Amino acid sequence: MSANFNRNPTGKNQYAKSEALEESIKTALQGYHQDGVTNYAIISQLLFKDLEVTLGPKQVQRRLSKLGLFAAKGTMERIEHADVVQLVLDELDKDVVKHLGVKSIRDKIRQTSDVILSRSFVSWMMHLHDPDGFAGRNPTAKRIYRSPKYPIGINHKWSSDGHDKLYSIGYPIYAIVDDATGKTLGAWVLPSNRQQDIILYVYLCCVEKYGGIPLTTTTDCGTETLKMVNMQKELRNTFHPDISEAEVPAHIYLRSVHNISVERSWYRLRLDFGDRAVYLFKEGAIQGIYNPHDADHVQLSLWLWSRILQKELDATVEFRNNSAVRKQKAKPGPSGFSRNIAYTLYEQWGGVDCKLVVDMNLIREQKALLGGDTLLEFTTLEFSQRAQAVFVTLGEVPLSMESGWTLFQVMLPDVFPERNFLRPVL
Helix, strand or coil, X not given: CCCCCCCCCCCCCHHHHHHHHHHHHXXXXXXXXXCCCCXXXXXXXXXXXXXXXXXXXXXXXXXHHHCCCCCHXXXXXXXXXHHHHHHHHHHHHHCCXXXXXXXXXXXXXXXXXXXXXXXXXXXXXXXXXXXXXXXHCCCCCCCCCCXXXXXXXXXXXXXXXXXXXXXXXXXXXXXXXXXXXXXXXXXXXCCCCCCHHHHHHHHHHHHHHHXXXXXXXXXXXXXXXXXXXXXXXXXXXXXXXXXXXXXXXXXXXXXXXXXXXXXXXXXXXXXXXXXXXXXXXXXXXXXXXXXXXXXHHHHHHHHHHHHHHHHHHHHXXXXXXXXXCCCXXXXXXXXXXXXXXXXXXXXXXXXXXXXXXXXXXXXHHHHHHHCHHHHHCCCCHHHHHHHHHHHHHCCCCCCXXXXXXXXXXXXXXXXXXXXXXXXXXX
């Protein structure tokens, strides 16, 4: 071989690039597993879409096995029986209001433990340990007739609405949902879901997050949406004047019961999140920890619980977006996979991306003019900084609904030293 021959004439370290790519593939596979995606062909398509990596289904299967990531059958063969029993019992204990069915418990286990259990096993365990829960979940709600939807594609319509079931404890919610896939694009715990500036701001947050506006937005007829509707129309007319308002409206007002894409998500949100949130929040007053007539108690609880509930809401939304929708052959549009997959791989069900690109610098300017994230705060900036400084001194503490009132007790004396609150004995 010639002494002048160089196997790497550019001098670039190719191994670093290869190792980085392998790490990205590993992280992606672990993420798909946690999201409950077990179909090798679908995973192969997601890898190409997300990382531009071409791996066939067989290669995907080998890599998953090497990482110890298995679907239900493989998991049940490899994990001790006592361990899988405990996983189910732990989730049943968390469901204090007994609203979660077999599918939800199974998905919760997958989300929290990265373990996929068989539906039959979870059902058997729930019938054994919580038989009354099944009777309590028997649906008795009055039904409204729904006609089939024929979705064009993602970002064709965004449906948005407020959820008031947590208003009783002071934490209203607002959400924006993609009409075609049912994917929740954003959900927020807000100081108010009836103020026009706040609703406009969360809409702009969604526009920035997804890189454009939908062809059409839909809401009910509440006055809180006026500024949002005007912004949607102005952005579309400015950046896409070729689209006829007469033929394709930028916004459509609907009765609440007919704004179905977002309305149908409220029931699951109440079962998976809302009822439990109300129950655990009210425990503070019942146990004598929280005094709703003490202004300092109220201020700290607003600061702390708004953060707890937003974190739990984010987890609930991610959980729902990653839960597979049952296969319906006669249903127009996506079915048989999760909302996240339906949104990412929209071509699989014949959809297109209807997103309209707008100037993101303008969006960021509008957000700043409205006041930025301070609009989402439940307390003043000064108090928020004081509470945050105390919270940081606690170190790595779990922020959850179960630990909320314990954290409240620990923080109270340091946030209000002038009150000489007693330190709890925990």
